[in-house]
Amino acid sequence: MTTYQAKIYVTLRPSVLDPAGTAVESGLKHMGHGGIEGVRIGKYVELKVSAADEGAAQKQLDEVCDQLLANPVIENYRFELQAVG
Amino acid sequence: MTTYQAKIYVTLRPSVLDPAGTAVESGLKHMGHGGIEGVRIGKYVELKVSAADEGAAQKQLDEVCDQLLANPVIENYRFELQAVG
Numbered sequence: 243m244t245t246y247q248a249k250i251y252v253t254l255r256p257s258v259l260d261p262a263g264t265a266v267e268s269g270l271k272h273m274g275h276g277g278i279e280g281v282r283i284g285k286y287v288e289l290k291v292s293a294a295d296e297g298a299a300q301k302q303l304d305e306v307c308d309q310l311l312a313n314p315v316i317e318n319y320r321f322e323l324q325a326v327g
Numbered sequence: 328m329t330t331y332q333a334k335i336y337v338t339l340r341p342s343v344l345d346p347a348g349t350a351v352e353s354g355l356k357h358m359g360h361g362g363i364e365g366v367r368i369g370k371y372v373e374l375k376v377s378a379a380d381e382g383a384a385q386k387q388l389d390e391v392c393d394q395l396l397a398n399p400v401i402e403n404y405r406f407e408l409q410a411v412g
Contacts, residue, residue: 286371292362
């Protein structure tokens with residue numbers, strides 16, 4: 243078994259409105275940061291996964307993302323794996 | 328003025344408990360994903376910033392993160408910039 247450090251990025255699909263991002267953008271304008279636009283807010287998850295090999299770790303993370311971390315209807319995800327021992 | 332695409336990662340400081348991460352880890356165990364541990368949940372923000380140069384963009388993003396996107400008492404942040412035109 244190898245342990246992998248995973249970094250998972252969950253983002254809203256481009257076609258889905260992001261009210262939180264719009265609120266942040268509006269707040270930033272009021273604070274004087276007018277040069278900022280296109281704010282989109284997602285989730286960033288770090289975890290360790292133990293698996294036989296990198297393929298098995300990827301398969302498990304796909305399941306975890308589809309079932310729990312992301313809502314496939316409105317969100318995309320991607321992840322990076324790094325062996326740590 | 329150059330426009331930069333920024334990817335911002337906001338994470339809880341290692342010394343701060345993450346109840347949401349613990350809940351996800353517990354849920355995953357109940358779903359049969361026992362090989363996963365150390366779940367930490369953060370924020371991932373994408374935005375575009377227009378600035379005179381990369382140094383000015385970094386300075387503005389530091390202000391934005393300190394004032395709005397991150398709580399410096401319990402969270403760390405880091406960001407990547409890429410010129411897009």
